[in-house]
């Protein structure tokens with residue numbers, strides 16, 4: 648009979664883990680609401696108050712640098728990045744979005760530390776407000792849960808010893 652595949656359980660227990668949060672000050676009210684949702688979710692899932700470090704940076708473009716420094720310390724089970732880039736009338740939006748998305752992906756690839764992506768990239772402020780506690784959701788919460796799940800999954804995969812093939 649064929650054995651069922653081994654499946655890693657999805658684990659959202661944040662207790663005993665240390666998280667780093669990098670949050671951009673640009674469009675501050677949006678960032679503050681994203682941070683609130685993120686902290687609430689981490690705490691609800693068991694993270695201790697002193698198990699969360701928050702680093703504010705000037706804008707989304709600076710997020711990858713702060714995330715890289717935090718990840719390189721080896722102290723964090725996962726990082727959360729938060730911010731908001733709102734389209735203006737020039738190509739600046741595209742450059743900031745590309746810088747932060749590529750930069751965060753590179754930090755994750757280079758360090759192996761999970762980094763969840765909670766930087767809103769929207770056409771206008773209404774779309775941003777709707778995603779940080781408005782009528783739709785708070786993306787800060789969602790990305791905090793992604794960080795917890797990956798913080799648990801990565802070491803579980805690394806320490807998993809597969810059954811020998813018969």
Ligand code: INI
Nearest residue numbers: 671673705706707708730731732733743
């Ligand atoms: N930074 C943001 O986080 N959001 C924006 O909408 C934004 N806009 O529109 O310009 C923005 N720009 C600043 C940028 O992230 C850097 O802080 C700045 O260029 C200094 O390096």
